[in-house]
Amino acid sequence: MAPLFKQMTIAGVGLIGGSLASIARREGLVERIVGLGRSQTNLDVAVERGMLDAATRDPAEAARGADLVVLAVPILSMRPTLERMRAYLKPDAVITDVGSVKGWVVRELEPLLPTGVALVAAHPVAGKETVGAASADPELFRGRRVIITPSAKSTADAIAKVEALWTAAGACVIRMEPDLHDAILARASHLPQIVASVLAAVLAEERVGGLLAADFGASGLRDTTRLAGSSWEIWRDIFISNRDAIVDALHLFGSAIEEFQELLEIGDLTGLERLFNRGRAMREKLVQ
């Protein structure tokens, strides 16, 4: 079988980019894999692990000859990265990304594309807590959802190739409008992150009678605040690039917290039970 791409360039050889390189290699999808990065140490790790054929910190060098460019850098770094690569892209190159927000990415990148260059934005929905090429894992996406958000600059051929890459990774590929993706992820992913961070922030210094309340939490507090350990740098970009949808999701949640509080204050046990059991039903469906 001929490889899908002759050369694949990965901008940002972290957990996601590095895992994708390992998969492309293992599945024989590409002949040559080039990594673009800022940290020479991290690039060296990726080369040593056999994930890359070449590594560079020069966007022009990384762009040259690439049939597929994967932008695996933080969301707000995508535009400047592509700006530095665009003059050196092949006229039929395909650009894709792995960002958690899609409308912003499409709107930022499409105007930069030279004629003939296609964009197929994508989001692998994979839980991740480690960073860097050292933690790359070719099994990272198996059984996970990858959401492809075709837009004006997506050709049928480019979509098919990007989908083939993710299918080879063992992921379940689905297509969605970019803004629909962002509204859904604001609720299913960005909201839980904020809820966990705010709960942890509220308890960070909360003392009663001189005692730190958080010292008396059990496993429930640990689970509910686990996401609060996430990196600000990654989430800053998500908050900026998906602001409106996140504000909507926070409205929904804030109103429900207020409703719970009011039901509790007036002692409406029927209302509380309904709200509580709606949560339990969702949870039971989730763990099925």
Add this chain to the structure above:
Amino acid sequence: MAPLFKQMTIAGVGLIGGSLASIARREGLVERIVGLGRSQTNLDVAVERGMLDAATRDPAEAARGADLVVLAVPILSMRPTLERMRAYLKPDAVITDVGSVKGWVVRELEPLLPTGVALVAAHPVAGKETVGAASADPELFRGRRVIITPSAKSTADAIAKVEALWTAAGACVIRMEPDLHDAILARASHLPQIVASVLAAVLAEERVGGLLAADFGASGLRDTTRLAGSSWEIWRDIFISNRDAIVDALHLFGSAIEEFQELLEIGDLTGLERLFNRGRAMREKLVQ
């Protein structure tokens, strides 16, 4: 060593009561253990597993001869249970409990105590997801905190005995005022439960473009909503009996959610970063 109590009666032989019975037996703290329950099937399990010397569904029979009575029933069932036992208690019996709320328990039970009978309210802070005597585990409390909340009807001797029971269970015993306990647990335990339940309830039927948002959550959504699977019956009692402290905790949290939303709307990244990183700092301390 002489046993701490000749007879210990456990009202409610579930996970907590059953585990406590197993510990008392293993450590030789009591000569005879009697279980009081409503479900004959569950009592039979406890007898078969050697946790009880006798099992009954009659409060009078359970009360007779008990040196220690452990109320391990839901919080709102404690008063009616003790009402049915009180006429048959030994004049020097010690009453204790394992409820998650302490001020209410002390206020409800103290007026019922015959002269000479002591009350030492206690709360083992142990994460638990299973129920019934079948899931009892003598290691359940090892390394956990047990909060003892002495009150007007606690004698020094009774406190010492109840603390000795929990120390034998491998728990770390601390003392606290009942209302201080409730304010702290409202923040560290009851608030996370409500946050998880409300988040899950909000997402239960939340659809965008016909798609169920919760279907697109990853491990973060699962962790943050894990507590939403808890039993309404247990939490109803906690919500009723610790209402004021929980309302205070919800105020704190609701205001912080509102603050986050406002910072996001005006694009105050410095403020968002401060809030986010306060959460991360709490989290890092929690996992140490």
